[in-house]
Amino acid sequence: MTDDASPGTGVPALQVVDVTLRFGGIRVLDGVSFEVAPRTVFGLVGPNGAGKTSLFNCISGHYHPGSGSILVDGVETRSTPAWRMARLGLARTFQHPALQLGETVLENVLLGAHSLLPGGPVSWSLRLPRTRTAERAARAEALELLERTGLRWAADTRAGELSHGLHKGVELCRALMSHPRLLLLDEPAAGLSHGEVDRFVETVATVRADLGLTIVVVEHHMGLISAITDRVMVLDHGAKLMEGTAAQAQVDPRVVEAYLGREVAEDEPA
Amino acid sequence: MAGALVRLRAARWSRPALALVVAVLLVLLPLVSSPYVNYQVTTMAVFAVALLGLNVVMGYAGQVSLGQSAFIGIGAYVAGYGTTHGWPLLLTFLLCCLLPGVVGMLVALAAARLRGLALAMVTIALPIVGTPVAKRLSDVTGGSQGLTVSWLDPPSWVALADDQWRYYVVVAIAAVVFLLTRNLVRGRVGRSFAIVRDNEAVALSMGISPYRTKVLAFTLASTIGGASGFLYLAVVQYTSPETLSFGTSINLVVAMVIGGSGSIAGAVLGAVYYVLVPVLAGQLDASRTALLSGAFLLLVLFVLPGGLVSLPRRVQQLLTRRRRRSATPSDDPGDRTGTPVLTSDGRTP
Structure with a gap:
């Protein structure tokens, strides 16, 4: 390192x-x-x-x-x-925003935290304290990023219901989630x-x-x-x-x- | 706005409340119903676990698997072998999960490089190869006759009949497996499954290896399948090469789609379908069981493409459409065929 x-x-x-x-x-x-x-x-x-x-x-x-x-x-x-x-x-966005349209905006943004969140399948299925704490922190951070990009109101909306322009913003937040x-x-x-x-x-x-x-x-x-x-x-x-x-x-x-x-x-x- | 808030609050309470009601019903049921009903419900719990495993790999991670029956079979044989050799129950159960899990992982290490039809063909190989192998290894498996056991009788300190005791054991194990899997598919791992299913290029850029994720999903699916094999033997007290036959795998895929793929509740509904439809169809006309269940399959897929689990949403959609139509009287009966998805579009800002 x-x-x-x-x-x-x-x-x-x-x-x-x-x-x-x-x-x-x-x-x-x-x-x-x-x-x-x-x-x-x-x-x-x-x-x-x-x-x-x-x-x-x-x-x-x-x-x-x-x-x-x-x-x-x-x-x-x-x-x-x-x-x-x-x-x-390194993080990237795509030419055609590749969001999961059936999921909420918040879930889409949370995906970006994958490489930072600790724990494997066992600790996540047991909901060990450290995974719960990390997940809660990631949610708070995702909401803060959405707030900053003016998309906080859409956090619980399905991504498929948003316009193309807003998808770009959601994708940016997702990319930023990985720091x-x-x-x-x-x-x-x-x-x-x-x-x-x-x-x-x-x-x-x-x-x-x-x-x-x-x-x-x-x-x-x-x-x-x-x-x-x-x-x-x-x-x-x-x-x-x-x-x-x-x-x-x-x-x-x-x-x-x-x-x-x-x-x-x-x-x-x- | 206030209405929406009330609905939101109601939604927050309705799920735990529903879960509590279901839990109480599940605990009380075997005390008041007949051994036959207990047997059927216990069987549903067995196949709910099998379907849950299949759902992990197919519904959540989006990888075709036509080999789930093989893991149920291996689990059942391990349980049978353990019982006849007097292994402790806990050890037997752990091996029932571990052995199919290892087999699933080894197959997946090779198969996860493939996708679509090629992957389907590899997973078909498991039951196709497994059935004759099970017949051949008659020392362990009892050959074509299968393996009959007599175990999991209620201990002397509980005043329960066989069917009630087995019901509680099976449903309790199933509940734990469901809880763990539900936790898993909601967090970090669940999100990685979903993005590998939806878009591997995005998965890569999020730091997710699609290959590793698929191997993990297959391994979990076969582990859970093995657990359901243990439960299967506990309920049926018999297993044969038929358990891991290809036909069972196909029926499981059908049941998963009917229940609702990528859904925890869908696995339960799929299991209800899997167990109940042959019974109901048999009561209507025993000679046309296959025909009637086929007709039901077509009906469900036509009316509810998202599976039985999407029924409440579908009903809600139809109701809102009707309400809108009565609010703004339309003299165009032709638009009845309009897709319901369009109704939510007016909300985009």
Whole structure:
């Protein structure tokens, strides 16, 4: 257990070094490298099919790249199974919120506490005091997170009765329940209305400040990218096109070309 | 708003109250009813435990298992062997849980890598292989004739008949198994079962290994199945290769679906169905038992896809629909076919 991987010691929260991923003969990611400093928000942008979500899945352990290196808080995780990543302080959301629609919002959020709760099947079936205490604490924390994201009123509602925009908020709470240091957000703005995007940006800004999170976000919505990211990397055809601030990316001729083709720049696609 | 609060408070009290009423009835029942009724209710308790085990792996963790009868069979044989060799009762019971649990875990370590039909085929192998093996090992199992025992007679210090004593023993053990399982499926482990059933990608990102979770669910299911095998021998006093036959497994799956999968109460209702329907159908027309129980199965699945346990909710849905219709007089009788799910949609903010 190394505790010196905490922010401030100079170890990047996430290092991706020369990662290459192949599906059969197709090269999905081609020697991608970047670093994310602790407590910053890093954006992954690029046209459809650029490999953003694949890169994301490599970081979260759902895919295992053939070569390269991925370090979370300085720990090599390229071949770590995805289910061990939660304990390394990594949490993620999904492009299409994957909630259990028949369960209540509270139960959905509680799932996120899995890696922190103590005890196995025996102690849980006997309801040993420590499991009851831990469960009670987790419930209180889940309600507090819901309060913070403005969803406290929905705690006992079935998730299936909520709108898509609210699902994104519930999923964020679920991810935060595992006390992550590194949070991956996969297209958080997809399918949200303007007002919902603004509210989401606000929520992310507050939880980031309160919890000291490092965030990596995949997104098409340039407004959201500009609003929350410190740095962005633009991917195209599985390779890194440029890295810089969101403002730099939007005027970079290579980026404009990747999105719009070889013509005069117009408005960014929303 | 106040009405909702009253209903909420009523809901909070109605469950413990219901449980208390059921508990009192279960304690008093054998004292006032006939040995035949006691035998039937005890049998229900046996199969409720078997169905509970099946529910853990199929209903909660979502993994097909067509091998549950094998674990009941192993449990019953272990109990039979233990009884005939004079093992202490507690030791026999523990081995009845442990041995099927170990067999279930070993099978699951291989089978949990598979899913869907492939998994179903592997689990079918258990009863298919188990039946001839049980016939072959006649020294232990009594071969095709089976094993008849005479045990669990009431001790001299209780003034109870055989059927009453066995009723109390079986129902008490079943109640403990139900309580432990209920606790399990409500907390951390239960949530991991549910997410492995619903979405393995999310399970992974929550720090849950789907493979380990499935192995755990299979192991628990076979352990509980073994316990029900012990109870089976206690009630029936006889077991044969027929107990672990494939047909029993299929009937258990049917009963689980009819009772309500992924539900504790559903396991009890499924067991009532499992025991009662052949009896009732036999009274109507003994030669058409299979036909009548098949018709009942179709009827339940058609009217209550969520199983018997969803009956109260279904009735409530129908009532609210009717109330709404009378509140806003609709001259469109055609919308009677509308799905009830839609009625709750108006509440999204």
